[in-house]
Amino acid sequence: MPRGKNTNVYLICKECKMQNYKTRINKKTTAKLEHKKYCAKCNKSTLHASGSEIKHSS
Numbered sequence: 001m002p003r004g005k006n007t008n009v010y011l012i013c014k015e016c017k018m019q020n021y022k023t024r025i026n027k028k029t030t031a032k033l034e035h036k037k038y039c040a041k042c043n044k045s046t047l048h049a050s051g052s053e054i055k056h057s058s
């Protein structure tokens with residue numbers, strides 16, 4: 001088990017606001033994440049920023 005609290009968040013395309021990817025961040029150490037990733041809707045690589053938390057609904 002990894003130590004610390006990692007939060008599942010979406011990576012959101014900054015251009016079309018699509019939630020294209022999921023990733024895990026430690027909110028204590030990582031306030032904001034930005035990655036250049038491919039967006040299918042934009043049909044190109046765009047900046048994706050970490051966005052809303054993914055809630056586990058089970």
Ligand SMILES: [Zn+2]
Binds near residue numbers: 015018039041
């Ligand atoms: Zn996009």
